Amino acid sequence: MDSIFAWNIQSFVENIFNNFLDALSSQLAEDIALLQIDQAAAHFTSQLKWPENIIPLCQPAHYCPQLNPIERFWLFLKSQIKGQVFNTLD
Template sequence: MEQKIHYFNKHSHTPVKIRYWCQDETRIGLKTITGKLITACGVKPVGLYQWLFKYLWLYGLVEPKTGDSFFYEFSHLDTPCFEKFLELFSQKYPDEVHIIQLDNGRGHLGLDLSIPDNIILLFQLPTHLELNSRWKAAVHSAPPYCPEVNPIERFWKEVKKFLKNQVFDSLDFLRRILRNILARFTQEDIASITGYDFILEALSVPGL
């Protein structure tokens, strides 16, 4: 039986919409992403390749239920950048409460991390601070990343398909290409890629 969960605004005491998002970051740079090439039978494939370690970090959020998304570029993968990313996201959707699924990456666990009031972080693995001493050893041995349960990881793979076997002259050129790639994906596309059954079924139970 479905039991709908309500979240109330502390000032107006009116119900607030709750949304569920999946978050992750990916590094994209000038070092060529290699992939399979199609050639004639017996012809060895030859492709351009460069080995340059200049890159950017793309921070992203996708909503599996609707296919809505939010992306922003940063220079580093760390707590200050993650905090700014959450702030920008909160400003775009200020009138809703957002539950964000994410991994236990180091940048997500900074003790000085400031989280906007309308954001709730849901870690894929329990954080050390939430556990008693009996379970801490198990978490220390567990991997901080579980890409198979975070659907945005699948979306990153689709994005990078468009970048395979390409050589970019500069990060600015790469940025322009990347913006065009992201613009190709409609909400329907993203929902199809990220709408994992186990997430949608779980959201249906509380009526989210």
């Protein structure tokens, strides 16, 4: 499936996450998605209903930068500017 599914929400509680899962499941139709989740309480509430076409992948409880792609970018960026002095922030 070549599409992006995203929601922009102000607060994150289990009923909103359930609505997100339902909407994602509908968007997927017959496809299956692997959804990486963290240890947020809303991801593990007893009221949560995981659709059959969404498989949760639980991130380890301890922060694991190796699983976060942006961390590799920050490492590269820091290596390029390490030790340099800039006259301005521009």
